[in-house]
Amino acid sequence: MKKVLEARGVVKVFEEGSQKVEVLRGVSMEVSAGEVVALEGPSGSGKTTLLSILGCILTPTRGEVTVAGETIDPSRPSQLRDVRRRSIGFVFQQYNLFPALTALENVEYALNVKGRTGRGAHDEAESALVRVGLADRMHFLPRDLSGGQKQRVAIARALAGSPEVLLADEPTANLDSVVGASVLELFRDLAKRESKGLLIVTHDPKVRDIADRVVGIRDGRLAA
């Protein structure tokens, strides 16, 4: 399987005044196309920092990250942005939908940011929403959608533009267990069907059921 996400010896040190806090201590991991990986760990273990680095939002202090075959150069912020735009789809715990935009517009706007406009973007947004089962909710504002529906819109937004990597931060944290399970099933099916590498950061034990592999992280190191 083609590796779509790789971290090699990633170290992240945050400086707070004169203090240095080493949050990640030489993390190496990989995610392949069509693979679902769960990243588990207690609060403060460094899992969100690792997700941010793998998502090209933060840069590592040391180590190397490769996304969709492209090695990230931390000294080039524009490359980080380009990789996020081209190769990564995010799903957030709080959904992070734009409240003033309908479900369809939320997905289409993400495509606009990625440089796709016009009829093509509109049609692709519609297609993404159909794939997550929201064909009849396209013109609803987020406030008129349930939690599960909002997260489906977020998944459609992440899928839009066909990124090779999907990163999800606690996607079921705000959903009840039944809805959470169905969202995870959907997420997994789409990732498999569309050959995306899916990394889910979670506390939710249900994620174990749908993941191909579970990686634990404690005190900035991957657990054996």
Next chain:
Amino acid sequence: MVSLARKNLLHDRTRFVITVSGVAFAVTLVLVQVGLFMGLLDKATVTIRNAEADVWVTSHQTPNVDFAHAFPETTVLRVRGVPGVARADNLIIAFMNIQLPSGAEEGCLVYALDDFAGWNLPWKVNEGQVADLGRGRYMFMDRSAVRRFGPFSVGDYREVLGRRFKIIGTTSEAASFTTAPIVFMDYGNAQELSQVLQGKTSYILVKAAPGADPQAVAAAIRRVVPYNDVYTKAEWAQRSRSYWVVSTGLGMNMGVTVFLGILVGIVVVAQTLYTSAVEHMKEFGTVKAIGGSNWDIYRILGEQALIAATVGFAVGGVISWALRPAMATLHLNVLVSPSFAAAVFVGTLLMCLGAALFSFRRVAGIDPALVFRS
């Protein structure tokens, strides 16, 4: 293309109304205040613009057309001899007292000429024949005098400096910056009224010969009347306007009003856009996380500023337009030329974009990692 800027702006209707109200207030303030000022200035030069004179000869240092000083009327003979001069006539403009039927006295501004028709004065006659003014103690009175002098009609008599004059006609649009109503009478009659005007005139109106350059004619006249000032029509209108703008402080007053209008607009727009930007920080963080740049966010704020400017200008423009009839009942003319309206629109756009810059600074440092914070 989905406009997050427009959708966000309209999503929070209360804030949008406040923003547009701020812009509309500023636009209305500037349009009405400056429009009133322009309307007043228009009165300051209305006779200069309508009189068919290419060059005006005045006494030395005459500040504006209403505040004339007398000089020897024989000066006109020298002016008539200047090459390039087709015609030159004396014109008296003088403040005189007029007695009203109530017994009260008011001031009026007398325009006196031998041949009114030859100079297109008055330019809008409602009743009567201007040529009859020379046939006796007759006068034309502008309709705007009703406000100061009370009702009058053709055939009525009024005393000017103690002499009875019959009103034989009425005019419109003849106005002075000083608001003193304008009365037209024969040149000789005006001179008889005042010792000061015996053998004197206030101005010499000059018509340039066909094909002659008024600038060159004015320069030639200056050489023969060294104790007078000589202006082309445009120069004289500019001097009259400048007097009221600079000497009276009206220009400064307008400047302060415009400044305050712009300040209010900037503060309101900056405040609402900034608050909106702060409240949408997480959304902007999301824009960045999914691959957007600072410029994408600047574009959102800039587009919101432009929408607020356009809608605010439209609302302010409509309010200003709607105020015109009310102003007219107070005899105030709000004069807004298309070029001035266009300038205010461009100014409004710049004002709102300037206000958006405050928000640019705030969003420039947004960390996309905030999307992971709950």
